[in-house]
Amino acid sequence: MSRPAAADRPNRYGHALKPLWALDPAITYLNHGGYGATPRSVLAAQDRWRAQLEAEPTRFMQRDYLPAVTSASAALARFLGADAEDLVFVENATGGVNAVLRSLDFAAGDELLTTTHVYPAVRNAMRLVAARAGARIVEAPVPYPLTDPEAATRVFAGHLTSRTRLVVIDLVTSPTALLLPVAEMAKAARAKGAKVLVDAAHAPGMVDLDVTALEADWVTGNAHKWLFAPKGTAFLWAARGAQRGLHPTVVSHGFEQGFHAEFDWVGTRDPSGWLSIGAALDFYREQGDGAIRAHNRALANRAADLLADALKSRQGQSPECRGALATVRLPGTEGRDRAAGLALNDRLWREHGIEVPIIPFANALWVRVSAQIYNELSDYEKLAAALAR
Ligand SMILES: Cc1ncc(COP(=O)(O)O)c(C=O)c1O
Structure with a gap:
């Protein structure tokens, strides 16, 4: 029996894949776009x-x-x-x-x-x-x-x-x-x-x-x-x-x-x-190549919808203007600067184990989430709950 195409395999992405990376399992990692994250197999080759x-x-x-x-x-x-x-x-x-x-x-x-x-x-x-x-x-x-x-x-x-x-x-x-x-x-x-x-x-x-x-x-x-x-x-x-x-x-x-x-x-x-x-x-091809791109973009869209709904706020881009990164405006942050963004990033990390950048732009702070194949929607739910607090 032939293996189904990557796109036909539901739930093949998500937290179950995380051990393929050296990422700290205690951290909800939503900043793949920041510096990437190198899989163990690639580090072994290195x-x-x-x-x-x-x-x-x-x-x-x-x-x-x-x-x-x-x-x-x-x-x-x-x-x-x-x-x-x-x-x-x-x-x-x-x-x-x-x-x-x-x-x-x-x-x-x-x-x-x-x-x-x-x-x-x-x-x-x-x-x-x-x-x-x-x-x-x-x-x-x-x-x-x-x-x-x-x-x-x-x-x-x-x-x-x-x-x-x-x-x-x-x-x-x-x-x-x-x-x-x-x-x-x-x-x-x-x-x-x-x-x-x-x-x-x-x-x-x-x-x-x-x-x-x-x-x-x-x-x-x-x-x-x-x-x-x-x-x-x-x-x-x-x-x-x-x-x-x-x-x-x-x-x-x-x-x-x-x-x-x-x-x-x-x-x-x-x-x-x-x-x-x-x-x-x-590694990229084994994990699905084009299926990775499609999955991550779809997940970024869902994450943006979820966060914008939870925060009653607006998204930084519509799906046609978005890749696997999404931004959502943080309400009540008018005029806040980079230091305030870093302080919130630090707090999310210390109090909730979430790594996510908070970026000042257009006179407010925005949360920027990455969507990678080791992420799941529950990661963004956790972020939304933490931000709501
Ligand atoms: C548009 C753009 N240019 C340049 C860079 C810098 O990348 P690097 O630190 O790998 O030079 C980044 C990093 O996020 C970026 O988003």
């Missing part, structure tokens, strides 16, 4: 790579590393619909964004366009390169809550000018959990002659990501969040015509010897996370 390296460091670094990293980045490229030549590993999306920004030359009067939902660390990197050149950062105020993807494109496109040199667009926004229509936004930017950098930090494993379909110049994203890779495993994809002059923030032996040569070796570091991408992809 341990094996480390053991191999440490048994003969010289041999490993000088002979084994290059073929291993070439094959690992090619596997990730295949998964993301890219050619192996066009995708390299970086340590995180912040690093991918920095590599691009710091490889570009801006001039006085140039504009770098992003949205008000941009990731704060990325905003800082933009500030640095803009300030050095006398360029200006423009942040398009994409509506929040967002219930219409076209409204996001419209507002964004309305801030493109003939001076816009570069746009930085988040595929899934960090503080507000919006799934943005990046392909349409990128198209509008290209039509104005701007270069396009997509920050897809959350996208791999959360949505069906084909990096080439975005028609961007550069796409960076994390494998350590929703794709279950070890921490420090991310990628930078560059269109063929956008690889020249692109350098890692750490310039090393491969300088001016090609995209892969520059990024594959950035000095001695622990490569075990990158090399474990095969194990992460295996």
Whole structure:
């Protein structure tokens, strides 16, 4: 008898899966989007790579590393619909964004366009390169809550000018959990002659990501969040015509010897996370691949409904503007700041064993929940009860 397809197996996801991770069973973990969580099988693969390296460091670094990293980045490229030549590993999306920004030359009067939902660390990197050149950062105020993807494109496109040199667009926004229509936004930017950098930090494993379909110049994203890779495993994809002059923030032996040569070796570091991408992809596929994405998005929708009903409050996005992350506004928190959000996060953790970020945006605090295959609806019920108190 053949095994039923993943999508046909009811209740195959949920708390019963949690032991596949090293997660503390006492904690209701609702922040998968924060840093990911690496399954035990992937950590075991990483341990094996480390053991191999440490048994003969010289041999490993000088002979084994290059073929291993070439094959690992090619596997990730295949998964993301890219050619192996066009995708390299970086340590995180912040690093991918920095590599691009710091490889570009801006001039006085140039504009770098992003949205008000941009990731704060990325905003800082933009500030640095803009300030050095006398360029200006423009942040398009994409509506929040967002219930219409076209409204996001419209507002964004309305801030493109003939001076816009570069746009930085988040595929899934960090503080507000919006799934943005990046392909349409990128198209509008290209039509104005701007270069396009997509920050897809959350996208791999959360949505069906084909990096080439975005028609961007550069796409960076994390494998350590929703794709279950070890921490420090991310990628930078560059269109063929956008690889020249692109350098890692750490310039090393491969300088001016090609995209892969520059990024594959950035000095001695622990490569075990990158090399474990095969194990992460295996785990992801064994757990259902597209079924994971569908399940997590459906669970995020149910969680958002449940929390909004319980708190008599509003959701930060409609289902078409949402991936596996959802935000719900916390009533009575007008004007509260980051410190108040951290204090509530701490209280939920100490008093209720719940790990969940509380984020200030649009003059209030919002709870941001992640939905991963080890979560169940009861996790959000527990959160709703704790918040109601
Ligand atoms: C949109 C966005 N960009 C960048 C990052 C940074 O990711 P990392 O810490 O892996 O660099 C995040 C993290 O949540 C994010 O949401």
